[in-house]
Amino acid sequence: MYMFKYVMKRLGLMIMTFAVIMVMCFVLIKLLPIVVPVVQGQDAMITYRQLEARGYICNLVIEGTGSSQHVVGFDYVPIMQQLGIYLMRIFRYGDFGVGVALPEYRNQPVWDVFLEKLPPTILINIYSTIIGVPIGLGLGIFAALKKNKWEDQVINVIVILLISLPSMVLGLVIQYVFCFRLGWFPLTMDSGYDYFSWSMFRSMLPAVFSLCLGSIAGYTRFTRAELSEVLTGDYMLLARTKGLTRGQATIRHALRNSMVPIFPSILSEFVAVLSGSLIIEAMFSIPGVGGLYLDSITYQDYDFFMLLSGFYTLVGLAAGIVVDISYGFIDPRIRMGAK
């Protein structure tokens, strides 16, 4: 029951923070003028009518007739009213708006486009976690067991190097060496929607490596620190005294205990990488959420911007809360209230 209350409290706080941020975002973004570029072959009238129907603008002043109709002026609906309409559409129809300025997605529902862009981003994250976690944990355990021997020193140096290496540079090096010089992988990700084919997987790998090398270093460092601390605990001595071999004691007692802080860190890393892969996505031209977000900024498409800002904010908040809650679940000693 205590746990339930704790989770509820955290969730409530999170939702409140999220709501405040989103309202601020909405107000700030709606203070800007709406940009509707007139592109050859696309009818700006449709977009204006869409916006009018959506309750963002009103009092359209239209000049010309038939196909030469064009909008010369309009008024903005008061922002709070816009917010009300926006929220109502979201909760009643699950409608997050339509693309206005992004040429590729003009008059398309932003939610559908978002869903279409989500799989590559998530897949790359999953792959990077699947590759990164075992290697990171393994290296960390190995380093902790061989603490202060040469193996440990080597791993330490590698970890410091990898942690200091900015993902931008890492991506460039991987792209240059493995994709261009050695030609093992294509330079950028394949296009298309067949995400589970072999060639698609291969084209994703450079991005996956650029993402996971950094987290491998993080896991290694963290695991080594935690495990070496646990290994010096008194109960480890007791376990050995009562007759367990070193391997048994390590696996049964030390590893399980050191997992308490490590597991939440894996979860939060997974969530945090979702928002941190903007550069990697741009570098390997991955058709993911990151690229869409950058486009929505360049073209000033506000509905896209709102949705994606919400996504990134939520991801960031979730990363924090996941850690807190899973700590509580794994380790009963850790409670927020138990100060």
Added chain:
Amino acid sequence: MEEKIVIPKEKFEFAATQDVTHDKSLQTKPRSSLHDAFSRFCKNKGSVAGAIIIVILVLFALITPYCTQYSVAYQDSYFTTTLPKSHLFENTSFWDGCEEKQYGATSFLYYYAMGQETGHNAVKNQEYTTTYKDGTLLYTFRLDSYQRNGMIYKNFSREEYESLQQYQTEYQRQVIYPMVPVKNRPAAQQNTNDANYYFKTSGSNKTKIETDENGNVIPVYATTTVKGESDNGYHSLRIEGEDGFLNEDGETVWYSYARRTSSGVECRINYYEYYIYNHTQILKDGITEPYFVFGTTGSGQDILTCLSSGARFSFLFAIAVAVVNLVVGAIYGAIEGYYGGKIDLVMERISDILSAVPTMIIITLLKLHMGGSSQILVLFISFFLTGWIGMASSTRMQFYRFKNQEYVLAARTLGAKDRRVIWKHIFPNAIGTLITGCALIIPSMIYSETSLSYLGIINLSTGNITSVGTLIAAGQSALTTAPFITMFPSVFLILLMLSFNLFGNGLRDAFNPTLRGTEG
């Protein structure tokens, strides 16, 4: 009956003067906690190395922009993706501005002939080796990226033409070379205006290079039978003293060095020489010769200048933001931590919400709203908005740790005001963590600035300012052909992050030895 004991006064002695019981004064010098931290820091070799690298990088960023002959705004449309070259390595095959090429006969002759005509060797030292591969002869040579432009056709006005000729006579350097008659130029579209075809070509498009029995190209210069001066100087001598030569008919002819156009004359000039002339005589911008230690970008900017200016900007910017963050964060955190209670709750909520907004969103919103004003200001405000929170929370933590200790109570009992307790008694305890925080926040700020300009969200490259990220983004498009463009800024970034990480870790251990080893 009691006997009166009389002790004479002289027998009394002061005990204290005889055997000295008080403490000895300390012989060693007093050590402040900063001193202590410093000596602990010096023991950590990695951190000292990090500090040295940081100093080198800072010096590089501060000094180099004043030492190079170029500016960030400098661009040249011919010296693009020029390879790095250092005078020290000129005679080696490393860092000499050349790249190894393997071409067939046509391309090779094209470059080889450049050096034959002018002495500016596009093929380094005119050295090459040949190999047979699948029955074709391949030439392997080092192509000098400073000379590969060779000749260009350029239009001059009469005055420009004459001053160029004066320069030639004065400095004995040849810039203008004999024209090639229009009918002899290659017919293929991409080659028609290529001034490097000064030799006889054949084939349907006139792209096949004809050679004589020695394998040399056969020049087809335009000649005239009128001596230069008589024709208004159009056909003047390239170098004083050229007296013409006899043609097959026994007439004396001279090379013609210019072709009349509607607005002046068209000349065939060696771009390398013209570049020197243009910068030393006309622009007078301090550039003496094309010499790019780190090479040039695809748009012809000097990488060394751009990188060092970008680095200088990054350092100054990061330090400015860090200082502002430190001041605001310290004050905010001190108030939060000292007063606690409701004030703390409200202030914590505010900073919680602010810290939950992704930096990207703040920057985007600011950029859209402040579109007209400078991007640096946008970046500054957005880094400030998110940056001070970390400082505030670590100050707050320190205050919670120390505010209930006895010495604080004592100070308060003695009548110290809140302000005095905060700044004189508690705050000095937080300085160590704050300095460490500062040292760790600077590289992360430089890195975010770099990634933002890499992604193109922030565009800092206006006028004399550029960013390392912009440089990397520009280089990435040419990653396969000119990897050195991305290499230099990347190496800078790696060194920066590595050294600051080492330095920051050492600093943390030095200020807080109990934390040593907990984070690797």
